[in-house]
Amino acid sequence: MNAETSVNVKIISQDPSRFSRDQRFEEILQRLRDCEGLVERELDAYRSAHADEISIVDTGSPDRKTKTDYLLSIVIPVYNEQATIARVVSRVAALPLNTELVIVDDCSTDNTREILSRLSGLKNVNVILQEENAGKGAALRTGFKATTGDFIIVQDADLEYDPRDIPPLIGPLVRGEADIVYGSRFIGEQQHDKSLIHRLGNAVLTQASNLFSGLKLTDMETCYKAFTREAMETVEIEQDRFGIEPEITAKLARQGFTFVELPISYQSRGYDEGKKIGIKDLFNAIWCIGRYGISD
Numbered sequence: 328m329n330a331e332t333s334v335n336v337k338i339i340s341q342d343p344s345r346f347s348r349d350q351r352f353e354e355i356l357q358r359l360r361d362c363e364g365l366v367e368r369e370l371d372a373y374r375s376a377h378a379d380e381i382s383i384v385d386t387g388s389p390d391r392k393t394k395t396d397y398l399l400s401i402v403i404p405v406y407n408e409q410a411t412i413a414r415v416v417s418r419v420a421a422l423p424l425n426t427e428l429v430i431v432d433d434c435s436t437d438n439t440r441e442i443l444s445r446l447s448g449l450k451n452v453n454v455i456l457q458e459e460n461a462g463k464g465a466a467l468r469t470g471f472k473a474t475t476g477d478f479i480i481v482q483d484a485d486l487e488y489d490p491r492d493i494p495p496l497i498g499p500l501v502r503g504e505a506d507i508v509y510g511s512r513f514i515g516e517q518q519h520d521k522s523l524i525h526r527l528g529n530a531v532l533t534q535a536s537n538l539f540s541g542l543k544l545t546d547m548e549t550c551y552k553a554f555t556r557e558a559m560e561t562v563e564i565e566q567d568r569f570g571i572e573p574e575i576t577a578k579l580a581r582q583g584f585t586f587v588e589l590p591i592s593y594q595s596r597g598y599d600e601g602k603k604i605g606i607k608d609l610f611n612a613i614w615c616i617g618r619y620g621i622s623d
Contacts, residue, residue, distance in 0.1 A: 399426045399497060400476030404466035406433040408484040409442060416446055418490045419482060424497075428452045430484075431470040434460040464571035468564040480553040488550050492591040496553050499587045506558040506584035509544060510551030515590030525595065532612050536573050539620025540580035544588060548572050548612075551591055558584050563623070569608040570615040577619035 401419055405412055412430075419428060432443055434457050447454040455469055471479065478500050480493060492510055499505040513529070533547040552575070561582055566574045580586070 397425065397478065397501065398476035399424050399493075400474035400479045401426055401428050401482050401493070402467060402470035402474060402479060403428060403430045403482045403484050404433060404463050404470065405430060405435065405439055405443070405484040406460065406463075406466075407435045407437045407439055409435075409438040411486045412439055412484050413442055413446065415482065415484050415486060415490070416449075416452070419493075420449070420452075422490060422493060424494060426451060427474070427476055429455065429470045429473045431455045431457060431466040431473075433457050433462065433466045462566075462568035464564060464566040464568050464574075467571055471559060471564070474556075477556055478553060479556065479559050481550055483550045487594050489592045489594075492551065493553075496551060496589055496591070499589075500553060500555055504585075505587040506555050507579055508553040508587045508589060509546060510549050510553075510591035511544070511546035511588045512549060512591060512593040513545045514588060528609055532573065532609070532616065535613065535616045536576055536620070539616055540577055542576070542580050542586055544576070544586070546588070547576050549591070554579075558582075566611075566615060568611065570611045573612050573615040574619045577616065578623060581620075 403415065403419070408415075416428065416430070419426070428449075428451060430443060430446070430452065432440055432455070440456060443454045443456070446452055453473060455473060457466065457469065467481065478497055480497060482488065482490060482493070488510070496508050496510050499508050513526075529546065529548050533544055536542070536547045537544055549572075558579060562575055562578045564571055564575065
């Protein structure tokens with residue numbers, strides 16, 4: 328044992344780069360071990376701090392569904408979100424709703440998959456690992472097919488969108504007032520996106536979409552899209568990347584489903600923080616608006 332130890336020490340001292348690699352690997356392992364209790368700690372703290380802000384859906388009538396007799400499927404597409412994915416999952420899990428989480432990892436190259444392997448053991452959490460990186464649309468297509476809930480909503484994994492907005496968003500679905508609910512960042516008193524470029528791009532795409540769809544949306548590109556299962560099952564998603572936003576809007580609008588928009592909160596992040604949409608996605612979205620605004 329002592330001989331082996333002395334040999335190991337000698338090798339490490341002669342190869343500083345290997346020591347550095349081993350040290351980084353141990354640090355990664357330690358972070359992963361710390362993740363075991365992260366969700367539970369985050370969930371407890373989140374519930375305690377925001378108990379008065381997380382509302383149970385008010386159905387408005389004893390004859391309508393209550394929060395215990397429907398299932399809400401929350402689909403979370405993920406790509407390289409090691410810094411936020413555990414917190415997102417814990418905050419969604421803290422909601423006072425009957426939920427299933429369908430998390431689709433789009434072949435992350437950071438430590439996201441290792442973290443998800445720890446989360447997959449949680450109750451009502453389904454983790455799906457894509458074999459290759461295909462884009463948000465492809466991840467959502469996979470996620471939607473794996474859902475079993477009466478209602479479905481999309482949640483991003485980067486903490487730009489606050490899960491506390493989910494209960495009021497699904498309210499119109501539960502009450503039978505709408506088939507689709509979009510959470511808008513651009514209605515209400517507070518301006519949430521400070522980026523002029525983001526606001527301008529979104530306004531152009533939303534207005535172009537409205538011209539084809541006949542809708543009066545203010546935020547077609549929002550992540551928070553909630554659907555009844557009946558509405559979602561009528562759509563076959565073709566777009567693999569961010570073109571899914573105009574595609575799904577156009578296809579649902581052409582079928583005459585009822586849309587509702589509600590205000591949401593939003594914490595925008597920049598490209599240096601991992602924002603993934605680019606100029607090519609903008610042009611593709613314009614193409615999708617015209618393409619799917621006319622026919623499938």
